[in-house]
Amino acid sequence: MTKLHYFNKADLPAVLNVLQEKWDVFAPIKRGVELRIRELPFTGEVYLGPKKPLIPLKMLFLPEVEDLFLLDIDKTGPHITPMEPIARERVIWGVLGCDIASLALLDRVFLKKPVDEAYRKRREQSILIAMACIGEGPECFCTSLGIDPLQPTGADAVLADTGETYLITFITEKGKRLIEALQPFLKESAETTDSRKIKEVLKLKYNRGDIPADQVPKEEKKLWDLSIWGDLASRCLGCGVCTVLCPTCHCFDVEDEQHGSSGKRFRAWDSCMNPGFTRMASGENPRPTQRERLRQRFLHKLTYFPVKEGVPACVGCGRCIVNCPVGIKIDQIITEIVKSFCRGD
Amino acid sequence: MENKLREIAREFLQQPDAQCFIGYEQVNEGPVRPAFIHTPGEVNRLVWNRECYTNLAAYLPKFAKTGGIVGIAVKGCDARALRELIRARQVERSKVFIVGLPCTGLKAPEGESIAERCFGCIFPKDFQYDAVLGPMTTPDFPPRTEDETLSGLSPEERFSFWEKEIEKCIGCDLCRKICYACFCPECIFESRQPRWVTSRRSLTEKFFYHSVRALHLAGRCIGCGECERGCPAGVRLMLINRQLQKDLQDLFDYKGIGVSEEPPPLLTFSKDDPDPFFGGDQ
Numbered sequence A: 001m002t003k004l005h006y007f008n009k010a011d012l013p014a015v016l017n018v019l020q021e022k023w024d025v026f027a028p029i030k031r032g033v034e035l036r037i038r039e040l041p042f043t044g045e046v047y048l049g050p051k052k053p054l055i056p057l058k059m060l061f062l063p064e065v066e067d068l069f070l071l072d073i074d075k076t077g078p079h080i081t082p083m084e085p086i087a088r089e090r091v092i093w094g095v096l097g098c099d100i101a102s103l104a105l106l107d108r109v110f111l112k113k114p115v116d117e118a119y120r121k122r123r124e125q126s127i128l129i130a131m132a133c134i135g136e137g138p139e140c141f142c143t144s145l146g147i148d149p150l151q152p153t154g155a156d157a158v159l160a161d162t163g164e165t166y167l168i169t170f171i172t173e174k175g176k177r178l179i180e181a182l183q184p185f186l187k188e189s190a191e192t193t194d195s196r197k198i199k200e201v202l203k204l205k206y207n208r209g210d211i212p213a214d215q216v217p218k219e220e221k222k223l224w225d226l227s228i229w230g231d232l233a234s235r236c237l238g239c240g241v242c243t244v245l246c247p248t249c250h251c252f253d254v255e256d257e258q259h260g261s262s263g264k265r266f267r268a269w270d271s272c273m274n275p276g277f278t279r280m281a282s283g284e285n286p287r288p289t290q291r292e293r294l295r296q297r298f299l300h301k302l303t304y305f306p307v308k309e310g311v312p313a314c315v316g317c318g319r320c321i322v323n324c325p326v327g328i329k330i331d332q333i334i335t336e337i338v339k340s341f342c343r344g345d
Numbered sequence B: 001m002e003n004k005l006r007e008i009a010r011e012f013l014q015q016p017d018a019q020c021f022i023g024y025e026q027v028n029e030g031p032v033r034p035a036f037i038h039t040p041g042e043v044n045r046l047v048w049n050r051e052c053y054t055n056l057a058a059y060l061p062k063f064a065k066t067g068g069i070v071g072i073a074v075k076g077c078d079a080r081a082l083r084e085l086i087r088a089r090q091v092e093r094s095k096v097f098i099v100g101l102p103c104t105g106l107k108a109p110e111g112e113s114i115a116e117r118c119f120g121c122i123f124p125k126d127f128q129y130d131a132v133l134g135p136m137t138t139p140d141f142p143p144r145t146e147d148e149t150l151s152g153l154s155p156e157e158r159f160s161f162w163e164k165e166i167e168k169c170i171g172c173d174l175c176r177k178i179c180y181a182c183f184c185p186e187c188i189f190e191s192r193q194p195r196w197v198t199s200r201r202s203l204t205e206k207f208f209y210h211s212v213r214a215l216h217l218a219g220r221c222i223g224c225g226e227c228e229r230g231c232p233a234g235v236r237l238m239l240i241n242r243q244l245q246k247d248l249q250d251l252f253d254y255k256g257i258g259v260s261e262e263p264p265p266l267l268t269f270s271k272d273d274p275d276p277f278f279g280g281d282q
Helices: A009-022 A097-110 A117-124 A173-182 A195-201 A220-224 A227-235 A241-245 A290-309 A319-323 A330-342 B002-013 B040-045 B056-064 B076-087 B155-167 B203-217 B226-230 B237-252
Strands: A002-008 A024-031 A034-039 A065-074 A077-082 A090-095 A126-131 A157-161 A165-170 A187-193 A252-259 A262-269 B018-025 B033-037 B069-074 B096-100
Touching: A002 A009, A009 A024, A009 A090, A009 A165, A009 A173, A097 A117, A097 A126, A097 A290, A117 A126, A126 A173, A165 A173, A220 A290, A227 A290, A227 A330, A227 B033, A241 A319, A290 A330, A319 A330, B002 B018, B002 B040, B002 B069, B002 B096, B018 B056, B018 B096, B033 B040, B056 B069, B056 B076, B069 B076, B076 B096, B155 B203, B203 B237, B226 B237
Parallel strands: A024 A090, A090 A126, A126 A157, B018 B069, B069 B096
Antiparallel strands: A002 A165, A002 A187, A024 A034, A065 A077, A065 A262, A157 A165, A252 A262, B018 B033
């Protein structure tokens, strides 16, 4: 049983100010129609609700561009200065269950040996405050992937909007460290609560729990020759917006930059939709057409990752569905693959 | 009209050298999306309505290399793109079967009014369609009025406007891949050897990307607005593209890429060019 804490909505700016004294604080910020996770203070309105920021939470753990080390060459030889991935512990405020679930998937990639130290440090130095999500768009299907958007696993605390107040449930020891800082604003209710209490206040408005993501066959060879890949590939423009906006797409490229006798090595997000992603120095490309590239993207999420890790690499956020300019939908693809196997194609 | 379209497509696909018909379809109330129809039996998938946004001409250079004749449904803007693709020899006229869609304006994303991208649209003149669903004459689109966003701003103010705008860009490549005119087999942004542009998506790199993109499209952008529709970050790409069109009009008195048979000024030369490089007055 966890004690039930809450604070008045009007106190939100003050709450976030207090947190900034001790932590670097990140939150979804709305500026016009744009919604992005930003470091506070940032001009705009802190948004706590079911809309997803355009760029998912991965941006704070595997930044779009990240310097790895600096290199200086002088008479005494080369000097390498590694970059410090994170300066101060941070609070990430108001993120949704789908994005939080994506971190558990990224952990399976980056915390395995050899551990990605930059990712590990950022992970350890982050306190995740989830926003209980009642579902927003018709694109959402996180519940199909075993995610509870009202009480997401992996959050250190969960906020829930009850109208006048924000309920805040502190879950982990990390999360409980916020209690002291927030003391002036927190009110304790005489009631005690568990996750059911939040569910009484908030009911899921929209979410499709019937996308059979875990039923995609695990034998990749069976899936390779499905006709849907060709059909989808003729439509797919190969723009890669789906990979940029996917909370679980994590491929990067490493590049060197030289300025005179000094330089930098950095990594930046890459996309398997890009023909250069697999093109070798000889010009040979094992994924020569969009058919192979598109198939790779979906099967990586739906088959290769599940074979290695036991779970699909998708959190059902639907960002790829909303943003694909030619209407390619991962939920439809899952359903179609599973159906075609029921038919015995 | 949909029935007429399906009939035309069915007849086309019955020809022995027909490869595919590119049109639009809508599945389960989802967004209208491009459809690739290969057999006469599938033509009932085709739809034609005010949400057929995609400029299908962008798919043609890819298909042009696969042999057989490709059927394609085009709105006025798409037909302008198709004319330019034919002019640029990316598509052979004899290899396409062109069906004209008498568009009366696409639907604005919100509400029922005409999408802003359609304002001032001109249908291409003397364009040879193989079949049409109705007269392909420019309908009564609202005129395009001068965009006031940048007027009266000093260069510094403009720069800071663009800084804010370009900062939104997430570097995804969508605007390049959705564009009919981006048909280079290898774009400078993809080339690894030489590496013209780094993967560092700093503001400088993004500025560079958008400036190069604009200049490479100068005199080729037909103003369909697909880049801006697709942009997930809402970058106002059409402000750039329209400025390029305005410059063409001001400098060369040329109206609307793809509208007439006369080649766009940047794709031709004249012995009377005032620039000495082209043999004009020294």
